[in-house]
Amino acid sequence: MYENMLSYLKSFSSWIILAAIAALLPLMFDSYFALTLLSKMGVLVMFTVAYNMLLGQGGMLSFGHAIYFGFAGYVSVHVLNGIGSEILPYFPIVLFPIIGAIVGASLGCIIGYLSTRRAGTAFAMISLGFCEMATAFTLIFVVFFNGEDGIQTDRVVGPEPIGVSFGPQIEVYYLILFWTLLTVVLMYLITKTPFGRMSNAVRDNPERAAFIGYNVRHVRWIAFTLSAMFAGAAGSLHAINYEHIGFESVSIVQSGQVLFMAFIGGVGHFLGPVIGAIGLTYLDSVLLDITEAWLFYLGVTFSVIVAFAPGGLAGLIVMHGPIARTNKSLLLGLIKPYLTAIGSTLLGVIGTIGIIEMLYFRSLISRGEGEVVIFWYEFNANGFLSWLVFSFLIIAGIYLCRKTYPKARESWDHAISVVKSEISS
């Protein structure tokens, strides 16, 4: 029994470490900016992992998953306002994600019933249609959605048991952290259940799944409903975090964001979406102030990952697993070719960013003397020299990449062939 417990703890050790780090983060970064950023990360981690139940685990590409996130947010805001104006009885803030989950699951159950009749491209198109419909709804039914302004709310309502009012951002952060950990662990455990396995089976081979007794549509429908349920819980926290909900939270923009996060992080691995959500939320908050071209860079990154690393960042990490398990020194041997390849890529990337920033800058109306700050240095966007320097970097980057990439590939092939021969012997 004791040993059982120990092995259980061991298999959850990485989770516990992650949870501990997340809980300690506010001690290191206690500015208001950092706290809002961390809170936002938590909400989006939850949303992205929920989305990946559909995309990664179930093989269904949805362009409209923000519907459940956003609607749950609207309902939560209305309930909060109802409690605030004493129309509704008090309901603890801590349990609000349950309201969101119920809203998400109900909507997911209805919309999922209609859209999981089809798979593949048809499913994706239907989800896009529903997303457009939902956005139109928010602008038409002003009574409930209040049009483009959205709705404000105040999360400090009702009694304050043990002195927690959820007014200060730090308290909201721990609320979000608690629910994110709980739901992510639940979603992880679901992948280990009969439903979770059959969801993978239907993704990989729906025909075979039917001939072992499973109604493929039911499996998809359940996956859809559960995914919408967790997305709804995240939407509730989103509303509490911002004390505001607007039409953009149900729109294609929000749906696209979660798709980007899941894909860049890696849909094939359970923790991929977590990496994607944390990384992109960070870049989004930090870079948005620095550069106008952030969305352009995001688009390019997304395209490059889809084309060259369809497993996402998690896929790139996981594919080194077998090497690390067989022979650690093989992994060390990869570091040098990787670093040179990454270095050459960086040269090209820096050059490209420089050119793009200057182009953006020149398109501005008030560009003054033409001084533009790129990578903390001032460049003259009108000067010939700046263009020459960045063009040179691009050309040097491309040249070096052509030298270093084949080397990196060779080292990888060598390492993997050693692993294969060791496994088969």
Added chain:
Amino acid sequence: MTNILKLSDVSKSFGPAQIIKNLNLDIEKGERHAIIGPNGAGKSTLFHLISGHYKPTSGKITLNNEEISDLDPHSINRKGLARSFQVTNIFPKMSVAENIRCGMLWSKNFKYSIFKLLDSEKELNNHTTKILSELNLDHCAHIPAGLLSYADQRALEIGITIASGAETIMLDEPTAGMSNSETARAVELIKKISENRTLVIVEHDMGVVFDLADRISVLVYGEIICTDVPNRVRSNKAVQEAYLGTEGK
């Protein structure tokens, strides 16, 4: 002997082309029944009709005296009929053991549960191990199924088919593309797994057919021209003309 599977006047047309014509077939409980016939005779279509992949244009199919003509594949499977495919049809990304375990889930009443962790279901996992050793696949239980050799994938396919414990097993060309030694192993496996079950098999290799089958049906252009024990099928004039050709003389 009682009939477990019965086809009465079953026809199937795709547009103007009638692939199966008023076909009658009785499969007896516990027998090993082979269906042979030249290419394009409609053997695979017949399998698809029985397993629910296609719906018959007319006629009636019954399993254990229950009509199954209009049911979906998963419903027919739940009534105790499982099949394999001519083209290997497994879950390539899952481990070998996971493939077998998935094949068992419905029959062991796990349904769509999200409240049970599969790794802690002892009985289920023991049964999986047992089937894996029957298939001689226990050494590669945790390898992704897509990495197995072709013959092992075919064996796994049979394993998924029998995992549900179905009474009636249908195998579509289980030895196609195998070497002689692989075929011999596959035949041994099929003999072993078809004990106490009803087996319907489509097969091109006559050696396999005459070795395995209790009875043989010969399908030519969508019609069954003869159903009998192997020796009498071999000497049947119509069969020799239509199918075995010079080989039978």
